[in-house]
Amino acid sequence: MNKISIISIGNELLNGECTDTNRAWLGKELSCAGFCVVSGFTVSDEIDKISDAIEKAALDANVIIVTGGLGPTDDDLTRDAIANYLGVDLEYRSDLYAQIEDYFAKRRYKMIEKNKVQAYIPCAAEPLANPVGTAPGFVATKDNVLIAAMPGVPSEMKEMFTNKLLPILINRSRGDVFASKRVKCYGIGESNLNDKLGDLLRRGQNPLVNCTVNDSIITLHVIAHAENRKVAHKMVAKKIAEIEAIIGEFVFGFDDDTLVSVLARELAERGKTVTTAESCTGGLIAKMLTDVPGASEYFNCGFVTYSNNAKESLLGVDCGLISQKGAVSSEVAQAMATGALQKSDSDIAIAVTGIAGPTGGTAEKPVGLVYISVATKSKTIVKEFNFVHNRSTFRSRAALKALDMAKKVFSATV
Secondary structure, three states: OOOOEEEEEOOHOOOOOOOOOOHHHHHHHHHOOOEEEEEEEEEOHHHHHHHHHHHHHHHOOOEEEOOOOOOOOOOOHHHHHHHHHOOOEEEHHHHHHHHHHHHHOOOOEEEEEEEEEEEHEEEOOEOOOOOOOOOOOOEEEEEOOEEEEOOOOOHHHHHHHHHHHHHHHHHHOOOOOEEEEEEEOOOOHHHHHHHHHHHHOOOOOOOOEEEEOOEEEEEEEEEEEOOOOHHHHHHHHHHHHHHHHHHHHHEEEEOOHHHHHHHHHHHHHHOEEEEEOOOOOHHHHHHHHHHOHHHHHEEEEEEEEOOOOHHHHOOOOOOOHHHHOOOOOOOHHHHHHHHHHHHHHOOEEEEEEEOOOOOOOOOOOOOEEEEEEEEEEOOOEEEEEEEEOOOHHHHHHHHHHHHHHHHHHHHHHH
């Protein structure tokens, strides 16, 4: 198995100007893919420092991944440091220069002479294409140690790792082949999920099931090794079937699916539309729905009715109802959803009202209280939740729960 060391380059990482999210992201992705990360280094923009880190990494790793230092400025020295380690010169690649020129031309930007340096990579290195930036990456080998260089810009690095570097690592990792799939879950806590799945999560199995959690979404990474791809995929499918038999009610998608992308896909496929009526989430649900490409197919409109007056004038919520029950109540949430449905003539409406904090709560209605309502032309539901978190996390949790409720209501009515 490949033992991997990750080196992050940049003074900005050492002085606190930027957080090294690349190393954390790579560590998670590599671990989920079945690789062993044995060390990590953060070094300044100096050739000697970078070279020393590479030498140390090579002592216990047979794959070294370097991020950062591939830009066009004088302090971008990763190319030079890796060339020193390999004992070769930098080589100008006209094909890479053409790609950089094309990047600027497509965006109607003027390319300056400084960018030409990005077309230089160590002799005998193989380039890694960068479709979302100007800095190509590259891979090279010395003494059976593979060294890979990628840009430090997170979006560029992630694209390059996923589509270019990871397949290379998989192909060199072992004689058999590798297959994996991610199972996305929501609505169950990590400890409860572990309790339900039991031995399915035991280490040392093939397929292996790894579990990660991010913003209430649990991802189960199912990874199998076998003598050929067909067998590996069958092993993964069998393991996923076992998982779904136990926790299927919490599984909402696979691989790159999100709660919002699954709901959006189902709406678009059936030619249905959705509208939102938001108070405490301040338009976050509408943003999430319109973040998905093709949102015009299913997203009708959104109401951000933060004040009581807006709830009354825009959604038709009765002022007496607000006076009697309060703006944060199941009755008002339901009235917001039905009002949004009627005003927009959509097929489904999502409404949220709550107390995001840190102030505004009472003993009867504490900070974190939220009511979420989903309405269709045939039914309306409303549920109460309490997300005791900071303001940002509260809004995120409320939005995710609202999308989950909408997906389940919509699926049950079509």
